[in-house]
Amino acid sequence: DTGVSQNPRHKITKRGQNVTFRCDPISEHNRLYWYRQTLGQGPEFLTYFQNEAQLEKSRLLSDRFSAERPKGSFSTLEIQRTEQGDSAMYLCASTLQTGAFFGQGTRLTVV
Amino acid sequence: GDSVTQMEGPVTLSEEAFLTINCTYTATGYPSLFWYVQYPGEGLQLLLKATKADDKGSNKGFEATYRKETTSFHLEKGSVQVSDSAVYFCALSAGGGSNYKLTFGKGTLLTVNP
Numbered sequence: 001d002t003g004v005s006q007n008p009r010h011k012i013t014k015r016g017q018n019v020t021f022r023c024d025p026i027s028e029h030n031r032l033y034w035y036r037q038t039l040g041q042g043p044e045f046l047t048y049f050q051n052e053a054q055l056e057k058s059r060l061l062s063d064r065f066s067a068e069r070p071k072g073s074f075s076t077l078e079i080q081r082t083e084q085g086d087s088a089m090y091l092c093a094s095t096l097q098t099g100a101f102f103g104q105g106t107r108l109t110v111v
Numbered sequence: 112g113d114s115v116t117q118m119e120g121p122v123t124l125s126e127e128a129f130l131t132i133n134c135t136y137t138a139t140g141y142p143s144l145f146w147y148v149q150y151p152g153e154g155l156q157l158l159l160k161a162t163k164a165d166d167k168g169s170n171k172g173f174e175a176t177y178r179k180e181t182t183s184f185h186l187e188k189g190s191v192q193v194s195d196s197a198v199y200f201c202a203l204s205a206g207g208g209s210n211y212k213l214t215f216g217k218g219t220l221l222t223v224n225p
Contacts, residue, residue, distance in 0.1 A: 004154070033211060042115070042200050042215030043155070056212065091155065093211065100211040102147075102155040 004103035006092050012109045013082055020078045021106045025094030032075050033100065034067055035091040036060065043091050049075060082110045113138045117201045117216035124191055124223050132186040132219050134175075134201035142203040144168075144177050144184040145213065149198045158186075158199070191223045 005024040013019050025032050031050050035043035046065070047057045051072035061067075064082075069075040079086055087110045093100040118133040136142065146158040146168070159168030164179035173188045184201060201216040 031211065033213075035213075040217065042202070042217050043213070045212050045214070048212060093155075095211040099157045099160065100213065101157075104152075104154040 004092055004094050004101050006090075006103035006106050008106060009104065010107050010109075012111060015084060015110055016081055018078065018080045019082055019108060020076055021090055021092075021108075023075045023077070023092030023094075023103060025074070025092070026096075026101055027073075029094035029096055029101070030072065031095045032069055033093045033095065034075070034077055035093065037089040037091055037105070038087075046077075079108075082108075084110045086110050113142070113203060113205050113214045115201050115203055115214055115216040117199075117219055119217070119219065121220040121222060124221070126193055126223055126225050127190045128223075130186070130188040130191045130195075130221070132199055132201075132221070134184045134186065134216060136182050136184065136201075136203050138182075138203055138205050138214075140205060141179075142205045144175070145202045145204070146173070146175055146184070146186050147200040147202060147215075149200065149218075151197070155200065191221070193223050193225050196221055196223045 007022045033048040034046040037043040049069040064080045067077045089105040089107050091105045093102045114137045143162045145160045147155045148158045159170040161168040161177035167176045175184050175186045198218045198220050200218045202213040
């Protein structure tokens with residue numbers, strides 16, 4: 001499979017716990033984006049990387065959120081001290097000049 | 112800031128009907144415009160795009176024309192099929208080039224009945 005891969009696909013966690021999601025982009029894509037999508041809404045931009053450098057972060061990304069892309073390959077998104085409002089689908093996309101290719105997302109449910 | 116407004120769904124059509132999903136945008140400069148589609152259980156897929164005024168994007172029988180004067184990018188298809196049932200998202204990117212920091216609309220659920 002040469003598409004964007006996200007793991008896990010589903011995550012249920014208790015409020016206050018930390019969670020980490022992983023995104024494996026298409027191998028030759030140097031830009032990687034994270035988005036969050038809540039029910040009935042379109043995806044909202046969170047942050048993006050060019051290679052290993054995190055170039056922009058949305059105001060939506062509170063200090064409980066951190067993202068990394070070591071070595072410019074896969075990326076992780078960590079949420080510390082999860083809150084119920086963090087429940088959403090977290091989408092990753094990797095891009096070339098021709099377009100953005102999205103993974104299937106990680107659905108987070110905070111209970 | 113940048114924003115995208117698309118018609119609220121759900122939209123329910125019979126097979127072979129004509130489809131229009133309206134999309135208007137607000138952005139500074141000259142954004143690129145996109146339609147993405149999300150089939151049940153799958154990730155977002157780029158359906159078509161247009162990068163400058165009067166460009167027409169097309170794919171799989173779907174078309175949309177970048178109208179700067181009306182700040183619109185309406186999606187159309189002449190004859191829908193059951194397999195077109197999905198959620199459709201209009202989006203823009205204001206950064207140009209290979210910048211895919213996208214601003215999305217809320218999505219429109221399309222259901223096509225046989």
